[in-house]
Amino acid sequence: MSVTRYECQACGWIYPAQSESANPEPIAFNELPDTFCCPLCGVGKAQFKPLDVDETPGAATLTSSMQNSSQQCQDVVVVGAGLAGWTVIDALRAKQPDIGITLITQDMADRYHKPMLSVALSQNKTPQDLVRMSGVQAAQKANITLMSQTQVISIDSKNRTLQTNKGELSYGNLVLALGAAPAIPACFADQDIWHINDLEGFSKIQAALAGETGANKHIAVIGAGMIGTEIAEDLTTAGHKVTLLDINDAPLAGLLPPQAPHKNMQAPHKQNNTFLGGHLVQKAGPPREGGF
Ligand SMILES: Cc1cc2nc3c(=O)[nH]c(=O)nc-3n(C[C@H](O)[C@H](O)[C@H](O)COP(=O)(O)OP(=O)(O)OC[C@H]3O[C@@H](n4cnc5c(N)ncnc54)[C@H](O)[C@@H]3O)c2cc1C
Numbered sequence: 001m002s003v004t005r006y007e008c009q010a011c012g013w014i015y016p017a018q019s020e021s022a023n024p025e026p027i028a029f030n031e032l033p034d035t036f037c038c039p040l041c042g043v044g045k046a047q048f049k050p051l052d053v054d055e056t057p058g059a060a061t062l063t064s065s066m067q068n069s070s071q072q073c074q075d076v077v078v079v080g081a082g083l084a085g086w087t088v089i090d091a092l093r094a095k096q097p098d099i100g101i102t103l104i105t106q107d108m109a110d111r112y113h114k115p116m117l118s119v120a121l122s123q124n125k126t127p128q129d130l131v132r133m134s135g136v137q138a139a140q141k142a143n144i145t146l147m148s149q150t151q152v153i154s155i156d157s158k159n160r161t162l163q164t165n166k167g168e169l170s171y172g173n174l175v176l177a178l179g180a181a182p183a184i185p186a187c188f189a190d191q192d193i194w195h196i197n198d199l200e201g202f203s204k205i206q207a208a209l210a211g212e213t214g215a216n217k218h219i220a221v222i223g224a225g226m227i228g229t230e231i232a233e234d235l236t237t238a239g240h241k242v243t244l245l246d247i248n249d250a251p252l253a254g255l256l257p258p259q260a261p262h263k264n265m266q267a268p269h270k271q272n273n274t275f276l277g278g279h280l281v282q283k284a285g286p287p288r289e290g291g292f
Contacts, residue, residue: 003027004050004051006051008040008043008047009047009048010041010043011113011115012115012116015032015048017039032045075099076099076100076173076175077169077173077175078102079103079104079174079177080105080178081105082177083113083114089101089144093144097143101142101144101145102145104147104152105146105150106150106151106152108134109139111131111138112130113132117198117199117201117202118230118234120234121235122234122237122238126206127206136148147169150166155174179197182195185281194208209235218242219235219240219243221235221245223246224244224245224251225246225254228244228246229244229252233273243276244273245279246276246277248277248278251275
């Protein structure tokens, strides 16, 4: 018997998990208890949607505002190929099969679930394993024009033009889905820091950790919020030694009720992690030759 697969809208985890789908009789998603939550990111059942069903909240509002626009221009330019950019494209395409859509992005526009980046090292996944569909294939499927590896440098909203590193482009309607930039303490030089915010960054840290010998490393993770703790756990599971630092006294301090972080304090030590609470990083030397 096969059951309909459901996808977590927050992190992309799919029910039933591969190991469960091997089970000839996995429980249908609707029959799971109301207390069920995503094992990867923890959101509740309501945040799951059936796979391959095109539900497109927001598309109606966006398309009707485009139809009301005084310019009546049908060409949409979306900048950014993360979850936000691709979700807008899916929503528009579902409502407007013929509208012209151009996607501009400085990466390859590959479709993947970013939350996997903080759990994939220990699973030995390569960036290619994480890509669910290449940018080129996804663009063909959505019938859009793709300008990958193209960086938007400035916007002239009066004349509705974009300046990119590959030239100028005009737009009718513009969607900016640029993501966020990390808040990096001033004491770090940008080149001394590993970013795990995209597939390229993931690939670089994976290569650096593998190194010449593949020996386990000692890694400092600064920031014990949700992603810092996840990455610390992933690195430890992968066999590395981790020191997790945070200005707060306990991991996940801003996310959990006051009594919970104390229990959490014990968790990193159990996993051969060291947690240093109440530490504000003020200075850092450059990484050693080879990164670690
Ligand atoms: C390691 C990690 C784990 C996470 N885990 C979770 C989780 O468990 N649960 C959860 O809910 N969230 C999680 N998040 C957060 C979530 O993944 C992000 O909030 C979400 O993916 C952001 O999507 P986005 O489309 O807004 O931005 P992004 O995915 O950052 O996409 C931005 C896009 O804009 C492009 N771009 C930027 N500037 C330009 C420019 N000037 N010109 C052209 N293109 C440009 C980029 O190339 C990219 O394609 C995690 C994030 C990380 C990094």
